[in-house]
Amino acid sequence: MSLPVHLLWLIPALPLLAAGIGACTPRRGRALAAGAAIAAMALAFVLACGALVTALQDPAAHLTSNFAWFDLGTSPVRLGWLLDPLTALMCVMVTFVSLLIFIFSTGYMHADVNFKQFFCFLSLFAAAMLGLLVANSLLLLFICWELVGLASYLLIGFWFHKPSAAAAAKKAFITTRIGDLGLLLGMLWLYDATGSLLFYDGGNGVLESGALSALVAQTTVGGLAVSTAIGLLIFCGAVGKSGQFPLHVWLPDAMEGPTPVSALIHAATMVAAGVFLVARVYPLMSVDQGLASAPLHALSVVAFIGAITALLGALIAVAQHDIKRVLAFSTVSQLGYMMLALGVGSWVAAIFHLLTHAFFQALLVLGAGSVIHAAHHEQDIRQLGGLRRPLPITFATFAVGMMALAGVPFLFSGFWSKEAILHAAHGWGVSHLPFFTGLAAVVLTAFYMTRLVVETFFGAPRSEAAGHAHENSSAMTVPLILLAVCAVLLGFLGTPYWPWLQQTLDPTFRSEPGGAGLMITSIVLVALGLGSGWAVYARRLRTKATAPDPLETAAPGTFAALAARLGFDQLYAATVGRLNETTAVFADALDRYVWDGLVRFISRLGEYVGVVTRETDEEILNGGFNATSGKLRGGGQMYSRAQKGDAHGYLRMVAVGFVLLVLAVLLGGGR
Numbered sequence: 051m052s053l054p055v056h057l058l059w060l061i062p063a064l065p066l067l068a069a070g071i072g073a074c075t076p077r078r079g080r081a082l083a084a085g086a087a088i089a090a091m092a093l094a095f096v097l098a099c100g101a102l103v104t105a106l107q108d109p110a111a112h113l114t115s116n117f118a119w120f121d122l123g124t125s126p127v128r129l130g131w132l133l134d135p136l137t138a139l140m141c142v143m144v145t146f147v148s149l150l151i152f153i154f155s156t157g158y159m160h161a162d163v164n165f166k167q168f169f170c171f172l173s174l175f176a177a178a179m180l181g182l183l184v185a186n187s188l189l190l191l192f193i194c195w196e197l198v199g200l201a202s203y204l205l206i207g208f209w210f211h212k213p214s215a216a217a218a219a220k221k222a223f224i225t226t227r228i229g230d231l232g233l234l235l236g237m238l239w240l241y242d243a244t245g246s247l248l249f250y251d252g253g254n255g256v257l258e259s260g261a262l263s264a265l266v267a268q269t270t271v272g273g274l275a276v277s278t279a280i281g282l283l284i285f286c287g288a289v290g291k292s293g294q295f296p297l298h299v300w301l302p303d304a305m306e307g308p309t310p311v312s313a314l315i316h317a318a319t320m321v322a323a324g325v326f327l328v329a330r331v332y333p334l335m336s337v338d339q340g341l342a343s344a345p346l347h348a349l350s351v352v353a354f355i356g357a358i359t360a361l362l363g364a365l366i367a368v369a370q371h372d373i374k375r376v377l378a379f380s381t382v383s384q385l386g387y388m389m390l391a392l393g394v395g396s397w398v399a400a401i402f403h404l405l406t407h408a409f410f411q412a413l414l415v416l417g418a419g420s421v422i423h424a425a426h427h428e429q430d431i432r433q434l435g436g437l438r439r440p441l442p443i444t445f446a447t448f449a450v451g452m453m454a455l456a457g458v459p460f461l462f463s464g465f466w467s468k469e470a471i472l473h474a475a476h477g478w479g480v481s482h483l484p485f486f487t488g489l490a491a492v493v494l495t496a497f498y499m500t501r502l503v504v505e506t507f508f509g510a511p512r513s514e515a516a517g518h519a520h521e522n523s524s525a526m527t528v529p530l531i532l533l534a535v536c537a538v539l540l541g542f543l544g545t546p547y548w549p550w551l552q553q554t555l556d557p558t559f560r561s562e563p564g565g566a567g568l569m570i571t572s573i574v575l576v577a578l579g580l581g582s583g584w585a586v587y588a589r590r591l592r593t594k595a596t597a598p599d600p601l602e603t604a605a606p607g608t609f610a611a612l613a614a615r616l617g618f619d620q621l622y623a624a625t626v627g628r629l630n631e632t633t634a635v636f637a638d639a640l641d642r643y644v645w646d647g648l649v650r651f652i653s654r655l656g657e658y659v660g661v662v663t664r665e666t667d668e669e670i671l672n673g674g675f676n677a678t679s680g681k682l683r684g685g686g687q688m689y690s691r692a693q694k695g696d697a698h699g700y701l702r703m704v705a706v707g708f709v710l711l712v713l714a715v716l717l718g719g720g721r
Contacts, residue, residue, distance in 0.1 A: 068086040068169075084152075095146050106135065114130050114132055125245075129189065129190045140326060147533075155308075171204045174204075178201055186249050189247045195233070243276060244265070285352060292322075293321055293324075294356065316381040317415060358487070361491050363386060369609050373422070374415070390471060390488060402544045406464055407467070413448070417530060424440070424441055432592065437507045438508060440520050442521065443527045457469075459569075475488055
């Protein structure tokens with residue numbers, strides 16, 4: 051079954067319909083809301099598979115269906131749908147992973163009083179992400195982009211009775227808005243420069259050769275190409291949504307939401323949006339690569355930001371004690387890997403890692419949720435331990451996700467996608483710094499994931515909650531098993547010896563199976579991370595929750611700094627936050643004592659002018675008019691007295707007048 055491009059809108063429309071059903075369902079309609087959400091996502095997955103069949107018929111084609119939305123002056127604002135392998139593969143991934151998360155949620159959230167609203171918000175979130183994927187217009191993409199932000203706010207703060215959850219929702223919403231402002235400015239500049247926001251439009255789209263040639267030929271401040279400036283502004287939006295340095299601070303706090311929300315945000319939807327955006331506008335981002343005289347290239351910025359984020363996230367994850375926070379910073383780090391790949395020129399490697407990461411990260415976050423649910427909502431790994439036997443399915447699947455994330459060769463998907471990124475970074479001619487940063491993150495990733503597994507599942511239970519833990523229902527374990535299978539099998543679609551995924555995304559891709567030395571180096575580094583993590587944490591298992599971390603004992607200052615997230619939150623609070631507070635105080639004073647005073651002055655001046663106008667009108671104009679009218683009225687009354695209607699009297703007056711006239715004539719003639 052294939053899905054034509056003009057029906058592509060059905061994929062996001064189905065979960066949007068489910069969100070509407072959930073919104074209109076009364077609170078007691080739990081089964082209807084959840085059933086509608088799951089059924090809609092299952093149908094959307096089927097349609098996404100049909101779209102993939104259509105896209106695979108000609109992988110090099112960009113199938114579009116554009117239409118006029120409304121008229122703006124003399125030209126219409128046009129939107130459209132876009133179908134290519136990138137869109138189709140992303141839709142298949144999002145719908146499948148979201149479907150498993152929805153099913154998991156029925157078990158995880160079954161006791162929540164707002165169960166119905168939860169599925170309504172989940173469906174809205176998925177619909178917005180799918181709309182973003184199928185958009186052939188940057189404007190339509192931006193609309194769905196903002197709906198993703200709204201839905202994330204609703205879901206992160208779903209347990210709004212918790213102050214930490216409410217604060218995390220606000221933090222995520224405000225932080226991502228900073229990046230979105232850059233995206234909006236880039237979008238407006240792009241429309242001003244090209245007159246369109248359609249990606250592909252029969253040769254007239256902004257990602258087609260005509261517009262790209264015009265953009266790269268124009269320069270702005272400092273000789274920067276207009277294409278570069280617009281690309282960097284669009285990248286700001288990706289920095290916010292995908293939690294890149296320096297806007298990464300919201301992503302770990304997003305774990306305050308329910309665990310299915312964390313899985314949806316950290317694996318399949320929101321954070322993937324930023325990487326997808328850069329991959330979608332990659333022709334615009336890369337068009338300045340041929341300008342040797344350019345002071346800055348957009349992709350170079352992307353590469354270095356990604357490298358910094360990859361290392362930063364891995365370092366901070368080493369010292370976190372909350373099981374979900376460790377996974378949150380691992381997400382930050384892996385997103386940095388994806389941006390690094392985009393920056394060094396291998397967008398297919400970035401999407402490969404995005405797809406594999408979606409499955410193993412969803413597996414890890416849902417696995418953490420299974421642990422938390424079984425351990426009566428205990429999240430501190432120091433309070434856990436000994437869960438390997440009471441949670442056998444959770445442990446086995448979590449171990450698969452851990453090895454995929456750590457890049458254990460050769461069975462797990464994360465190994466192949468990570469190797470593709472490192473290979474691309476090694477061949478980047480601009481700098482080898484991102485490559486070495488990626489290698490360092492390889493060791494750290496294997497280390498902190500070993501620490502997480504040992505502290506959570508090995509040893510003896512260190513709390514009553516861990517001691518009474520038991521395996522969860524099949525609604526929660528079956529999705530874990532399916533995700534674990536995908537975390538293994540997906541990697542074989544993109545090995546150097548059979549790069550089906552890369553060639554599907556980019557038919558011009560040519561595999562280079564060489565680089566055995568680099569692969570061996572990577573394997574050694576993974577082994578070093580796993581071995582050191584096992585030596586530090588498994589050799590002497592923690593027996594008490596209050597016992598210090600071995601790294602904390604060895605380097606207390608460094609460990610404390612990493613545990614405090616290197617002080618970024620405090621730094622932003624002392625700078626941006628303080629500036630915002632100062633600005634708010636100044637704005638309040640300006641409003642109270644300047645604008646309010648000015649408004650009051652104008653109001654009093656208006657009142658004075660009204661009084662003067664009233665007096666002038668009543669005393670001068672009305673008085674003069676009334677006096678004149680009185681005189682005229684008096685004269686009229688006097689004249690009216692002579693008008694009695696007596697015909698004899700009128701005749702006598704005429705006779706008297708005639709006599710007087712004759713006498714006057716005679717007397718005058720006598721002279």
